[in-house]
Amino acid sequence: MSVGIRNRGAWLRFTAAAAVAALAATLTATASSSAATHSAPPIKVAMVPKLLGLPVFEANVKGAEEVAPSLGISVKYTAPATASAEGQVQIFNSLIAQKYNVITLSSDDPTVPAPVLEKAMKAGIKVITWDSDVIPAARDFFIQDTAYNTIAQGVINAAVKFGGPAAQVAIMSSTPDATIQLAWIAAMKAYIKARYPKVSIVTIGYGQSVVSTSLTQAEDIIHSYPNVKAILPIDGAAVVGTAEAVSALGDAGKIGVIGIGDPLPNRKYFANGSLQGLFLWNEVNQGKLIMYVAKLAYENKLKAGGTFSAGSLGKFTVAAKANAVTGATRNTIIFSTPLEFTKANYMRYDF
Amino acid sequence: MNVALEVERTRATRRTVRQALGRAIRLREVQLLVAIGVVVAVSTAAQPAFVQPGNISFMLADASATAILSIGQTVVVLARGIDLSVAPILGIAAVLVAFPAQDLNLPIIAGLGIVLAVGLVLGAANGLLVSVARIPPIIATLATLSVYGGLQFIFAKGEEISNIPNAYGNLGNNDIVSGIPWVLLITAVLAIVVAFLLRSTNVGRSIYAVGNDAAAAHRSGIPVQRIVFLTYVVSGVLAGIGGLIYLCHVGSVDSTTGSDSNVNLLSIAATLIGGTALTGGRGGVLGSVLGAVFLSVALTAMVFARIPSIWEPAGVGVLMLLAMLSDRRAGAPARRTRQRTAGSAR
Numbered sequence: 001m002s003v004g005i006r007n008r009g010a011w012l013r014f015t016a017a018a019a020v021a022a023l024a025a026t027l028t029a030t031a032s033s034s035a036a037t038h039s040a041p042p043i044k045v046a047m048v049p050k051l052l053g054l055p056v057f058e059a060n061v062k063g064a065e066e067v068a069p070s071l072g073i074s075v076k077y078t079a080p081a082t083a084s085a086e087g088q089v090q091i092f093n094s095l096i097a098q099k100y101n102v103i104t105l106s107s108d109d110p111t112v113p114a115p116v117l118e119k120a121m122k123a124g125i126k127v128i129t130w131d132s133d134v135i136p137a138a139r140d141f142f143i144q145d146t147a148y149n150t151i152a153q154g155v156i157n158a159a160v161k162f163g164g165p166a167a168q169v170a171i172m173s174s175t176p177d178a179t180i181q182l183a184w185i186a187a188m189k190a191y192i193k194a195r196y197p198k199v200s201i202v203t204i205g206y207g208q209s210v211v212s213t214s215l216t217q218a219e220d221i222i223h224s225y226p227n228v229k230a231i232l233p234i235d236g237a238a239v240v241g242t243a244e245a246v247s248a249l250g251d252a253g254k255i256g257v258i259g260i261g262d263p264l265p266n267r268k269y270f271a272n273g274s275l276q277g278l279f280l281w282n283e284v285n286q287g288k289l290i291m292y293v294a295k296l297a298y299e300n301k302l303k304a305g306g307t308f309s310a311g312s313l314g315k316f317t318v319a320a321k322a323n324a325v326t327g328a329t330r331n332t333i334i335f336s337t338p339l340e341f342t343k344a345n346y347m348r349y350d351f
Numbered sequence: 352m353n354v355a356l357e358v359e360r361t362r363a364t365r366r367t368v369r370q371a372l373g374r375a376i377r378l379r380e381v382q383l384l385v386a387i388g389v390v391v392a393v394s395t396a397a398q399p400a401f402v403q404p405g406n407i408s409f410m411l412a413d414a415s416a417t418a419i420l421s422i423g424q425t426v427v428v429l430a431r432g433i434d435l436s437v438a439p440i441l442g443i444a445a446v447l448v449a450f451p452a453q454d455l456n457l458p459i460i461a462g463l464g465i466v467l468a469v470g471l472v473l474g475a476a477n478g479l480l481v482s483v484a485r486i487p488p489i490i491a492t493l494a495t496l497s498v499y500g501g502l503q504f505i506f507a508k509g510e511e512i513s514n515i516p517n518a519y520g521n522l523g524n525n526d527i528v529s530g531i532p533w534v535l536l537i538t539a540v541l542a543i544v545v546a547f548l549l550r551s552t553n554v555g556r557s558i559y560a561v562g563n564d565a566a567a568a569h570r571s572g573i574p575v576q577r578i579v580f581l582t583y584v585v586s587g588v589l590a591g592i593g594g595l596i597y598l599c600h601v602g603s604v605d606s607t608t609g610s611d612s613n614v615n616l617l618s619i620a621a622t623l624i625g626g627t628a629l630t631g632g633r634g635g636v637l638g639s640v641l642g643a644v645f646l647s648v649a650l651t652a653m654v655f656a657r658i659p660s661i662w663e664p665a666g667v668g669v670l671m672l673l674a675m676l677s678d679r680r681a682g683a684p685a686r687r688t689r690q691r692t693a694g695s696a697r
Contacts, residue, residue: 051509053508053509053510054509081509082504082606205660206660210607211511211601211608212597212601212608212612213612215602216651217654219409220654223400223405223409223655224398224401224655224657226400236511240513240603244520244601244603247520248520249405265511265513268514
């Protein structure tokens with residue numbers, strides 16, 4: 001998901017926006033230092049997503065804030081105004097200065113924040129990444145959204161259900177170098193080969209995480225591959241662009257759109273029948289898990305290869321070593337199996 | 352005697368015809384039409400689906416926002432300026448319409464009012480920086496690119512606004528007749544109006560004069576700075592309208608719309624491919640519109656030719672370079688120096 005749904009804004013590195021980010025960081029820093037005066041000292045946990053304002057992250061925060069009081073956690077939510085790794089670094093510096101106990105983040109870049117996070121770990125702060133990881137040396141634990149193979153299977157099964165076991169499908173990705181999208185594509189290919197060998201992937205389009213580019217790509221694919229039965233967008237902007245293309249060309253229901261993304265921006269397309277299915281995970285519950293992991297990590301109760309229980313969310317495993325099938329790396333906790341959004345249930349989720 | 356005269360007359364006619372033909376072939380508009388024809392013919396030969404009405408309509412609709420922006424860009428470039436801030440002006444206009452459209456079901460005509468106001472204000476700000484504060488256009492609009500980009504983020508609050516009423520999508524995606532989208536009609540009307548104003552009014556001709564030689568224009572009584580100011584207002588307003596067309600065509604907008612799909616580059620590319628000289632004073636908006644259509648057709652042809660989309664930005668760049676190389680008069684400064692020497696000799 002890293003480079004996909006959540007990097008809307010990665011291209012916008014204007015000075016003005018950076019100034020806004022710096023201002024936001026300063027303001028939140030001041031605000032949090034005054035908020036953290038409790039009688040029984042709570043565990044100070046910071047939640048730093050890639051940027052402010054995205055519904056998926058707001059849903060994470062909602063879940064975190066629900067469970068934090070019962071776990072004895074005071075949670076602070078702060079992030080840069082644009083998806084800027086430099087903006088995150090400034091925030092981490094201020095969090096270290098304020099002696100936070102745990103920093104949790106969804107990283108804008110795998111390497112840029114590594115030095116400052118290592119500095120945090122040396123200062124005794126636990127570092128937990130979720131959604132988008134940094135290099136393993138710069139964090140204690142990583143909460144992976146979902147296993148690569150299970151989400152790929154979900155998408156392909158839904159595509160086959162729509163277009164049949166010999167369907168021609170096209171994939172709409174973000175950029176050709178996006179790590180997670182590449183992993184998902186590889187997992188889809190592997191699953192097709194093993195389970196539906198007659199399904200063929202005719203092309204892979206790259207929407208650059210931009211809706212208008214995704215729209216152009218999807219329309220071109222529909223025109224130049226007249227036999228394509230389904231298009232599988234696996235990035236937030238690609239979902240919107242592909243569904244818009246199918247609905248604008250009057251192909252709703254004739255060409256299936258099944259992808260990976262959040263339902264809120266796509267309600268229009270579920271309603272008009274141009275979008276059949278989306279896969280993601282329950283962002284609210286993921287926010288809760290982040291808090292459980294933060295508490296256990298702070299208390300040094302998490303061990304590689306061990307298991308732990310997170311209240312109503314159930315039992316989880318901490319992967320000890322890398323696993324190419326699921327995508328896990330060292331000290332990775334895989335959050336969930338994917339959640340399927342369809343015309344029947346999309347209205348129930350506000351992320 | 353008579354025969355000799357007859358022969359001479361025939362020769363003269365032939366010469367005129369040949370000259371006229373020569374001029375036409377050198378006309379960038381004609382060259383572009385031929386180029387578009389060649390791309391369409393080759394693509395159709397390879398894949399007949401290329402000329403299905405749906406694809407033609409889509410290529411034209413896709414070109415429209417770029418074309419509208421390039422009309423404004425052309426006016427600025429004709430006066431020897433450049434406007435690098437059209438992308439966030441498009442974005443801000445689209446965002447400010449999208450919110451009330453989504454939440455209050457704002458009618459399109461009210462949306463037009465909003466984008467005109469946005470374009471007017473932001474374009475006028477550019478105009479003031481260049482004509483009153485005398486900041487070089489490339490720096491002034493590079494700065495406002497940054498400022499407007501930041502404003503767009505603030506206005507959009509980092510959200511993606513996608514639940515736009517159907518009326519917008521219908522305007523942005525429906526055809527008048529099969530193959531000819533409504534947005535093309537809007538683009539054509541704008542282009543013809545601006546082309547007429549440029550060719551047939553004093554202000555229009557003054558824009559060319561300023562671009563050719565601002566000092567000479569000043570000496571001949573043209574209010575140079577007022578003309579320069581006006582060109583940025585025109586560009587801002589057209590970028591605003593482009594924002595509305597973009598919103599109608601794409602159906603959603605966010606804090607990076609415009610900048611993320613490189614509309615700055617595309618608007619300048621369409622202008623240059625359309626035959627307008629970056630050094631000012633030569634060119635026209637009809638060429639720019641054809642340039643935008645050519646870009647759209649060529650990029651779609653790349654997809655039909657199964658060229659991976661990673662190559663798309665490279666394709667735009669190569670087309671720009673080819674346009675410059677094919678324009679033998681692109682080295683316009685030399686010509687201008689000659690003129691100046693001639694002037695001083697007088």
